[in-house]
Amino acid sequence: xxxxxxxxxxxxxxxxxxxxxxxxxxxxxxxxxxxxxxxxxxxxxxxxxxxxxxxxxxxxxxxxxxxxxxxxxxxxxxxxxxxxxxxxxxxxxxxxxxxxxxxxxxxxxxxxxxxxxxxxxxxxxxxxxxxxxxxxxxxxxxxxxxxxxxxxxxxxxxxxxxxxxxxxxxxxxxxxxxxxxxxxxxxxxxxxxxxxxxxxxxxxxxxxxxxxxxxxxxxxxxxxxxxxxxxxxxxxxxxxxxxxxxxxxxxxxxxxxxxxxxxxxxxxxxxxxxxxxxxxxxxxxxxxxxxxxxxxxxxxxxxxxxxxxxxxxxxxxxxxxxxxxxxxxxxxxxxxxxxxxxxxxxxxxxxxxxxxxxxxxxxxxxxxxxxxxxxxx
Numbered sequence: 001x002x003x004x005x006x007x008x009x010x011x012x013x014x015x016x017x018x019x020x021x022x023x024x025x026x027x028x029x030x031x032x033x034x035x036x037x038x039x040x041x042x043x044x045x046x047x048x049x050x051x052x053x054x055x056x057x058x059x060x061x062x063x064x065x066x067x068x069x070x071x072x073x074x075x076x077x078x079x080x081x082x083x084x085x086x087x088x089x090x091x092x093x094x095x096x097x098x099x100x101x102x103x104x105x106x107x108x109x110x111x112x113x114x115x116x117x118x119x120x121x122x123x124x125x126x127x128x129x130x131x132x133x134x135x136x137x138x139x140x141x142x143x144x145x146x147x148x149x150x151x152x153x154x155x156x157x158x159x160x161x162x163x164x165x166x167x168x169x170x171x172x173x174x175x176x177x178x179x180x181x182x183x184x185x186x187x188x189x190x191x192x193x194x195x196x197x198x199x200x201x202x203x204x205x206x207x208x209x210x211x212x213x214x215x216x217x218x219x220x221x222x223x224x225x226x227x228x229x230x231x232x233x234x235x236x237x238x239x240x241x242x243x244x245x246x247x248x249x250x251x252x253x254x255x256x257x258x259x260x261x262x263x264x265x266x267x268x269x270x271x272x273x274x275x276x277x278x279x280x281x282x283x284x285x286x287x288x289x290x291x292x293x294x295x296x297x298x299x300x301x302x303x304x305x306x307x308x309x310x311x312x313x314x315x316x317x318x319x320x321x322x323x324x325x326x327x328x329x330x331x332x333x334x335x336x337x338x339x340x341x342x343x344x345x346x347x348x349x350x351x352x353x354x355x356x357x358x359x360x361x362x363x364x365x366x367x368x369x370x371x372x373x374x375x376x377x
Contacts (some may be wrong), residue, residue: 075117238272259293283310
């Protein structure tokens with residue numbers, strides 16, 4: 001089996017703050033253009049009825065052109081990053097398909113550079129970074145009949161910093177081009193229980209319930225630290241340990257009503273060995289809950305979504321006076337399928353106008369109305 005794909009994503013972001021109300025309180029009008037172009041090719045060899053070996057090769061180039069129109073000239077700099085990934089995966093089926101073993105090996109290499117523009121201030125000089133890492137993972141799935149399933153994964157990972165973390169948004173987030181990638185190991189164990197009819201696709205009620213335990217140890221974790229009252233900067237810390245449990249559920253009644261929920265409890269702790277060792281990480285709430293429900297009526301679809309985010313700290317000292325309060329958010333949407341592959345959606349977000357803040361204490365939008373038109377072909 002052979003497959004290939006290519007994708008391009010382009011984004012233009014403009015922030016008009018001529019009165020200097022955001023960030024460091026100086027006037028700026030930013031106009032940033034961010035793009036990414038990727039290609040991938042893959043092949044799967046069916047070695048036998050019980051084994052399949054896959055190879056995936058992908059290349060991606062990301063660019064960011066940063067400008068501040070208040071300055072003359074307005075160029076802040078041009079950033080680019082190239083990334084290549086090769087993944088080899090083996091899928092082994094045992095015990096008549098009841099046991100699935102899935103080991104994989106991944107090699108990722110990257111190279112990036114940032115050239116300051118004539119009106120820089122982002123970094124004092126040109127910056128080059130490159131590197132690579134080999135990671136691996138082993139997955140296991142065991143099916144005990146039609147209802148019970150046990151899943152486990154263990155492996156290592158690498159995460160490159162996002163462009164917003166490296167170059168900021170010229171508002172509440174101050175970039176740090178010297179960031180290095182996160183890396184570490186992760187473990188998880190899950191048990192899923194489903195109604196028999198959910199596998200057969202028949203019966204009025206189909207449901208699934210899953211509990212997952214997870215444990216992640218990360219080195220060079222990228223963290224947003226307060227730099228001023230309403231400004232945060234991305235920094236690498238030595239080590240962080242995240243442990244927790246996640247409960248997810250899904251149900252469908254007939255072909256019209258469906259819904260689900262997700263509950264996560266976690267403790268994300270600084271283990272860098274410094275003055276904040278043992279403290280909870282900023283911006284990582286202990287409890288998060290999400291739930292949604294949808295109703296299909298012919299060409300129409302009504303949907304409701306609830307989000308709860310528990311209180312969480314905004315700084316590494318874990319001061320109660322600086323913690324963000326709990327958030328209760330409600331969203332409501334209506335969609336309609338239109339002729340010729342079009343679909344229109346109207347959505348009311350933050351229905352009850354709950355006033356919330358992000359980790360930099362920057363006010364997030366209250367009640368807002370979104371409209372979308374999607375064409376599929």
